[in-house]
Amino acid sequence: MGSFPATRHSVVAAIASADQATRRVAFDALVSAYWRPVYKYVRIKWRADREDAADLTQEFFARAFEKGSLGRFDPARARFRTFLRVCLDGFVANERKAASRIKRGGAVSFVALDFVAAESELSESAGHFTAGVTAASPAEDDDALFRQEWVRALFADAVTALRESCEATGKQTQFAVFERYDLDDDAGARPTYSQLAGELGIPATQVTNYLAFTRRELRRILLERLRALCASDDEFRLEARELLGMEAP
Amino acid sequence: MSSLSDSAIRRLRDAADAPDLTGTKYEILGRIGQGGMGTVYRARDRELGREVALKVIRLPEASPDLATRMLREARTLAQLEHPGIVPVHDVGTSPDGRAFYAMKLVRGLPLDALPASSVAERLRIVERICEAVAFAHAHGVIHRDLKPQNVMVGPFGEVLVMDWGVAKLTSDAAATLGAPSVSSAARSGPDSPTTGHGVVLGTPGYMAPEQAAGDPTLVDARVDVYAVGAILRDLCGGGATPAGTSGGPSDVDIARPLRAIIAKAMTADPANRYQDVRSLAKDVAAFRAGDPVSAYRENVLERVQRVLSRYRTPLLLVLAYLVMRTALLLFFGR
Numbered sequence: 001m002g003s004f005p006a007t008r009h010s011v012v013a014a015i016a017s018a019d020q021a022t023r024r025v026a027f028d029a030l031v032s033a034y035w036r037p038v039y040k041y042v043r044i045k046w047r048a049d050r051e052d053a054a055d056l057t058q059e060f061f062a063r064a065f066e067k068g069s070l071g072r073f074d075p076a077r078a079r080f081r082t083f084l085r086v087c088l089d090g091f092v093a094n095e096r097k098a099a100s101r102i103k104r105g106g107a108v109s110f111v112a113l114d115f116v117a118a119e120s121e122l123s124e125s126a127g128h129f130t131a132g133v134t135a136a137s138p139a140e141d142d143d144a145l146f147r148q149e150w151v152r153a154l155f156a157d158a159v160t161a162l163r164e165s166c167e168a169t170g171k172q173t174q175f176a177v178f179e180r181y182d183l184d185d186d187a188g189a190r191p192t193y194s195q196l197a198g199e200l201g202i203p204a205t206q207v208t209n210y211l212a213f214t215r216r217e218l219r220r221i222l223l224e225r226l227r228a229l230c231a232s233d234d235e236f237r238l239e240a241r242e243l244l245g246m247e248a249p
Numbered sequence: 250m251s252s253l254s255d256s257a258i259r260r261l262r263d264a265a266d267a268p269d270l271t272g273t274k275y276e277i278l279g280r281i282g283q284g285g286m287g288t289v290y291r292a293r294d295r296e297l298g299r300e301v302a303l304k305v306i307r308l309p310e311a312s313p314d315l316a317t318r319m320l321r322e323a324r325t326l327a328q329l330e331h332p333g334i335v336p337v338h339d340v341g342t343s344p345d346g347r348a349f350y351a352m353k354l355v356r357g358l359p360l361d362a363l364p365a366s367s368v369a370e371r372l373r374i375v376e377r378i379c380e381a382v383a384f385a386h387a388h389g390v391i392h393r394d395l396k397p398q399n400v401m402v403g404p405f406g407e408v409l410v411m412d413w414g415v416a417k418l419t420s421d422a423a424a425t426l427g428a429p430s431v432s433s434a435a436r437s438g439p440d441s442p443t444t445g446h447g448v449v450l451g452t453p454g455y456m457a458p459e460q461a462a463g464d465p466t467l468v469d470a471r472v473d474v475y476a477v478g479a480i481l482r483d484l485c486g487g488g489a490t491p492a493g494t495s496g497g498p499s500d501v502d503i504a505r506p507l508r509a510i511i512a513k514a515m516t517a518d519p520a521n522r523y524q525d526v527r528s529l530a531k532d533v534a535a536f537r538a539g540d541p542v543s544a545y546r547e548n549v550l551e552r553v554q555r556v557l558s559r560y561r562t563p564l565l566l567v568l569a570y571l572v573m574r575t576a577l578l579l580f581f582g583r
Contacts, residue, residue, distance in 0.1 A: 120252075121252030122252075148255075151258060152252065152253055152258060155253055155257075155258050155261050155262075156252065156253050159253070159261070178264075182260055182261060182264040183257065183260075183261070193276075208270075208271055208276070209271055211264075212269040212270070212271045212344075215264045215265060215267055215269070216269055216345060218261070218264065218265050219265040219266070222265055241307070243262065244262060244265060244266040244307060
């Protein structure tokens with residue numbers, strides 16, 4: 001999580017920066033946010049095996065950094081997420097056509113990409129997204145699949161950042177309330193405020209306060225990250241509206 | 250952290266969007282749905298011990314303009330005390346700066362989700378919609394987004410017109426509510442308290458042509474007549490109409506007078522439409538009672554059929570009496 005810049009500036013804009021250091025920091029943030037959706041997308045859409053998908057993911061980002069291809073994004077034509085997905089499709093298609101391939105992922109290295117963990121996530125959630133998605137899926141399905149994985153990664157990163165922040169500031173109980181009430185995957189087992197208060201040995205009113213705090217923090221982290229990953233205010237508003245529940249008109 | 254399931258993401262999304270209500274008397278119980286500018290929650294009013302519906306501005310759009318519009322919607326509703334219009338209990342701003350208002354929690358189903366019912370029952374619903382809308386019109390408020398999803402029918406048959414977020418106020422009503430009228434709009438946009446040229450508010454299929462044209466100066470109470478006509482068409486099983494056209498129903502099973510009522514309500518030229526919802530309601534009530542309707546000129550045969558149908562019971566009684574009388578006369582007259 002440390003690679004994510006504590007700023008509201010767009011990393012999408014920064015990847016086109018003339019300054020090498022700025023570009024590198026922005027690229028790291030971008031890789032951090034997108035490598036998991038890219039890996040899972042290559043595994044599902046392109047039916048790549050684990051090793052091939054990991055190689056393609058690393059090579060895609062390495063090539064994009066070297067050639068500056070993502071810096072050519074035009075916000076007037078599409079969202080950055082769609083642009084990146086289309087670039088990825090083009091890249092994988094070309095790689096598949098190539099008769100002989102050089103060893104991938106050589107020259108440039110980014111933030112550590114834990115493909116083993118990503119593979120484990122893929123197995124855990126296999127039932128969620130493989131239905132109806134085939135190699136011959138239309139572009140909308142591809143976009144939906146990529147978006148779904150991008151949202152999953154965005155939320156997972158935001159929850160991790162929230163936990164780290166709570167631990168660093170001695171707010172473990174606040175996170176525990178959030179974890180039990182909002183994060184527990186068994187919705188049927190969601191406790192009432194008073195049950196939760198009894199469980200954690202705090203007054204029931206504190207449950208309201210702690211939930212308000214953690215939700216506010218989660219929202220702040222999500223919106224901050226989202227802002228950084230969008231090229232313009234318009235794109236940010238559109239993504240934020242979709243992310244928080246409302247479909248764009 | 251391990252992968253989040255789709256349901257976990259949905260819950261987190263709701264959590265991230267949930268308003269901070271610490272320090273208020275409300276406690277969120279669940280999410281009901283979303284309107285044009287806000288999310289509606291089921292909440293508990295701890296002071297009064299009752300459940301309410303809480304409409305809160307969505308966070309990415311929590312702008313001063315939208316807060317003004319939300320407050321205006323709440324004030325509009327507060328002025329319209331009518332059994333067919335959902336009452337507002339309270340307005341406020343959450344600690345995280347989001348405007349909200351509390352209203353009656355309506356239990357029931359939207360019109361488009363109602364189970365099948367008789368024509369008479371459906372017509373009665375339309376009459377109730379007309380009553381609520383006529384009341385609003387009398388107070389200078391034009392709904393502008395009437396559609397089946399914005400009408401709730403309660404378990405006891407109560408009909409409530411919802412979602413007044415894009416209502417237009419006449420200058421008198423605007424003065425009462427402290428908001429600028431449409432004609433004095435200084436700026437425009439979907440989030441603005443008023444609407445300017447080129448901004449189309451409403452729903453295709455229920456929007457009158459003059460409303461679809463995006464010129465607010467052409468919009469008057471007759472756009473609601475058109476929309477009620479479209480609702481009536483839906484309830485009678487007629488097909489949908491492309492936005493901005495005259496919308497006569499295509500279903501031949503609909504009785505001719507009823508078809509004529511729908512066609513007149515949905516005429517493209519507002520001058521040829523019912524001039525107010527009361528006139529439309531009057532025709533709907535007349536049709537339901539078996540009386541002639543203003544929208545349809547019936548021929549002699551149809552009039553006879555209607556009268557026979559309308560007065561079937563007394564006519565049958567008279568006929569039975571005459572038959573018996575004749576039989577008795579014949580029997581005793583021999």
